[in-house]
Amino acid sequence: GSVKDVYGRAWAEPAVSTVSIAGPYNPRGVGETLSRERIFVCKPASQKEELACARQILSKQVRLAYRRPVNDDDLKPLLGLFEEGRKKGSFDSGISKSLEGLLMSSEFLFRIETDPEGVNPGENYKLDDLSLASRLSFLLWSSIPDDELLTIAEQGKLRDPAVLEQQVRRMLHDKRSESLVNNFAEQWLLLRNLPQAQKSEDAFPDFDEELRTAFYKEVSLFVGSIFHDDLSILDLFRADYSFLNERLARHYGINDVYGNRFRKVSLAKNQQGLLARAGILSITSYPNRNSTVLRGKWVLENILASPPPPPPVNIPPLEDVKGAPGEVLTLRQRMEIHPANPVCAVCHNQMDPIGFGLENYNAIGQWRTEDEGKPINAAGRLPNGIAFEGPAQLQEALLSEPDIFVSAFTQKLMTYALGRTLEHYDMPEVRKVVRHATPEDYRFSSIVLGIVNSIPFQMRRSGS
Helix, strand or coil: EEEEECCCEEEEHHHHHHHHCCCCCCCCCCCCCCCHHHHHHCCCHHHHHHHHHHHHHHHHHHHHHHCCCCHHHHHHHHHHHHHHHHHHHHHHHHHHHHHHHCCCHHHHCCCCCCCCCCCCCEEEEECCCCHHHHHHHHHHHHCCCCHHHHHHCCCCCCCCCHHHHHHHHHHHHHHHHHHHHHHHHHHCCCHHHHHHHHCCCCCCCCCHHHHHHEEEEEEEEHHHHHCCCCCEEEHHHCEEEEEEEEEHHHHHHHCCCCCCCCEEEECCCHHHHHHCHHHHHHHHHHCCCCCHHHHEEEEEECCCCCCCCCCCCCCCCCCHHCCCCCCCHHHHHHHHHEEEEEEEHHHHHHHHHHHHCCEEEEECCCCCEEECEEECCCCCCCCCCCCCEHHHHHHHHHHHHHHHHHHHHHHHHHHHCCCCCHHHHHHHHHHHHHHHHHCCCCCCHHHHHHHHCCCCEEECCCCC
C-alpha cells in the first residue's frame, strides 16, 4: 500500500516485513526470575524430595488461587498432574503441568459464594471473612487477595473495623489499585466506547489513533490523580490541571509542552474539569459534529444518575429540521426547534439544556467560539433549575449541590463493587455513605470505606 504526503506524493506505507530474534547464546539452564522465585519456594535435592516439594509449592499457590485454606482434596488432582508431567520431563515440567490444571480450575476462574449450612432460601447473612476478602480485593485490585489480606481473613480479624480500614487504605496505596481506576472509569465514564469512536476525516483530519490513545490516557491519569492522591471527588470538576503530552497539548492549543511523556499541566478556566476532557467530549459526539443530546444524556446518566426516559419510536432526524429559506441554522437553533413536538420534549427538555453548556467544544474536544459563522450560545440549566453559561459555570452548577453528584458517584461505584444493579432497598445505604463522607469533603477513600462497610457489600442473600 501507499500513503500520500501534503504535496500529493505517494510513499510506501510503513510496515514490518520480518522480525528476527537472536540468542540467548550459551544458555546455562533456566534463568532465575521473580516469578520463579515466587513459585519455587523449595528446590528438591533429590528425586525422593520432589513430591514433598511439589506439595509445598502447590499448597501456597492453591491457597492464593482459591482464596482460602487448602486441604488434601484440593491438592490430590494437582499432584496427579505433577506426576504426569514429571514422567514426561523434569521437576519443572511437573510443576508446570500442575499449574496449568490450577489455572483451569473453576474455583480459580469463578468467584463462588456458597450459602452456609442452616441458612434458609432468601435469608440475608453476613459474608465470612474469606468471602469478604475476595470482594475487597476484586473491588480494589480486580484480582485475588494477597498473602497479607488472606492471612488476616483466615485469622478471622478482617471484620474488625480498624483492621478493615487499615487494609482498605493499604490496598488503595498499592500499585495494583490502578486497576480500580482503569476498570471503574471505563465502566462509569463509558471510556470503553472511545476505541470505537469514529471521526470524519473531512471534518477532523488531525484525528488519528495517536490522538485517540492520548485522549484515553489523559482521562485515566486525571481520574487516577483524584483517586490515588485521595482528593475530594468534587475535584473532578474543580481541578485546574490535567495530564498532557505534546500532541495533546497542541490539540488543546497549549504551548511549551514537548515530548511524548504525559505530565501535569495547569489549564485555563474553560479547559478545566472532567467535562472539558477531549476523551469524554469525543464519545458524546457524532463522527462529523458534536451532539447536544448525547452530552446532556451522558451528564444525566453518569454524573447525576438520573437517566432520561427511553426515546419514542419514529423520531424525526435532526437534519430534517429547517429554518428560514437560505438560513444556515446552528446546532443549538436546530435543537431548539426539534423538541417542539411534545413527544420529543419529554426527553429533550432534560437533556438539551445541559448539553448546551458544552457547545463550545467540537466533536473532538477543541474550543470554538462560533458555529456556522454565528457566536455560540452556551447558556443552559440543570434539572434543579440552576442556570449557567458555558462549561465552567456548568461544572460549578454541578458542585452547587454536591450531595447530588456524590450520591450518583456512590451509586456507580457501589454497582461496580457489587457486580449488580442497585435496587430501591440499597438507597438508604447510599445516603449513609454520602453522609459519612461529608465531613471529609467527600474524599475518595471515605466513599470507598463507606461502601466496604455497607450492608450490601458485607452481606448476601441466600440463593442470590
